[in-house]
Amino acid sequence: MTLTQKAEATRQHILDTGHQLVLRKGFAAVGLQEILKTCSVPKGSFYHYFPSKEAFGCALLQQYVDGYGRKVNGLLAADGTTGYERLMRYWDAWISAPGDGMCGWAEECLVVKLAAEVADLSEEMRQVLNGGVQRLLDRIAAVIDEARGDGSLPAGPPSLVLARVIYQMWLGAALLAKLSQDKSSLIQARAATVHLLACNASAPASPHPLP
Numbered sequence: 294m295t296l297t298q299k300a301e302a303t304r305q306h307i308l309d310t311g312h313q314l315v316l317r318k319g320f321a322a323v324g325l326q327e328i329l330k331t332c333s334v335p336k337g338s339f340y341h342y343f344p345s346k347e348a349f350g351c352a353l354l355q356q357y358v359d360g361y362g363r364k365v366n367g368l369l370a371a372d373g374t375t376g377y378e379r380l381m382r383y384w385d386a387w388i389s390a391p392g393d394g395m396c397g398w399a400e401e402c403l404v405v406k407l408a409a410e411v412a413d414l415s416e417e418m419r420q421v422l423n424g425g426v427q428r429l430l431d432r433i434a435a436v437i438d439e440a441r442g443d444g445s446l447p448a449g450p451p452s453l454v455l456a457r458v459i460y461q462m463w464l465g466a467a468l469l470a471k472l473s474q475d476k477s478s479l480i481q482a483r484a485a486t487v488h489l490l491a492c493n494a495s496a497p498a499s500p501h502p503l504p
Contacts, residue, residue, distance in 0.1 A: 300341075300342075303334065303338065303342070304342040306332055306334070307328065307332050307334060307339065307342060307343075307349070308349075308352060308353055308356055310328065310331050310332045311323070311328050311332075311349065311353055312353055312356075312357065312403075314327065314328060314331060315350075315353065315403070315406070315407070316401060316403065316406060319406065319407065319410055320350055320407055320410055320411060320414065320418075321410060321414060325339070325346055328349075347415050347417060347418065350411070350415060350418045351415075351417050351418055351421050354403065354407075354411075354418055354421040354422050354425070355421050357403050357425070358421065358422065358424070358425025358426075358428070359425075361425065361429070362425070362428060362429070362432075364398075365383060365429065365432060366432070368382055368383055368386060368391065369382070369383060369432070369436055375440060375443055375444075375445035376436050376437070376438075376439035376440025376441070376442070376443050376445050376446065377440040377445035377446050377490070378445070379436055379439075379440075380433070380436045380437065380440060380490070381483075381486075381487075383433070383436075384459075384463065384482075384483055384486055385483070386398045387399040387402075387463060387467065387479055387482075388476055388479045388480065388483065397476070397479070399463070399466075399467035399470060399479060400470075400471075402467060403422070404422060404425075404426060404464065405464060405467045405468060405471070407422065408422060408464075426460075429460070430453060430456045430457055430460060431453070431456075433456035433459070433460065434452040434453040434455070434456040435452075437452040437455060437456060437490070438452050440490075446490055446491070447491065447492075447493040448493065449490075449492050449493060450492070455489065455490070458489065459486050459489055459490075462482050462485060462486070463479075463482050463486075465478075465482075466478040466479050466481065466482035467479065
């Protein structure tokens with residue numbers, strides 16, 4: 294659907310407003326009337342852009358994962374640093390976002406907020422969010438490979454397996470940080486990440502190897 298500049302601005306306003314509501318309350322808890330009232334948009338206009346609330350949710354999540362991917366690429370694109378330094382810059386952003394020491398990416402992560410909810414609620418929304426996560430894991434794995442190539446990390450388990458394990462740990466840490474209202478679990482996840490990344494493939498095998 295081709296939109297005029299004004300129509301595109303209205304659609305974007307609905308998405309941006311909905312994002313903030315969903316981030317605070319979750320998807321199911323935010324009713325269509327609340328979105329319309331907050332946006333000051335009539336119901337007919339909403340359905341002009343989104344055939345259903347589920348379609349709105351898919352568009353919202355697609356915008357989020359696309360924007361998140363651009364943020365990650367920008368953060369990892371710095372020249373003159375090792376792969377390890379760039380990788381840790383990403384995890385540090387979960388604790389304190391670049392340019393905003395008070396708020397980290399974990400606090401605004403829709404994967405943390407919605408993963409369990411949308412997996413049960415909507416197959417289409419689940420696919421959008423899962424696709425974004427899989428692309429992120431591929432990106433993290435690629436940086437692990439780059440770090441091993443430049444010597445800033447030792448050889449170790451398959452990079453995609455390691456990326457998945459570390460990401461899973463950070464998701465859990467982000468949930469605990471929300472529950473406790475402090476960042477200690479994220480700080481502990483950072484320390485564990487440093488340890489996992491440094492595990493050399495030639496080290497004695499663990500009795501509990503990575504899956």
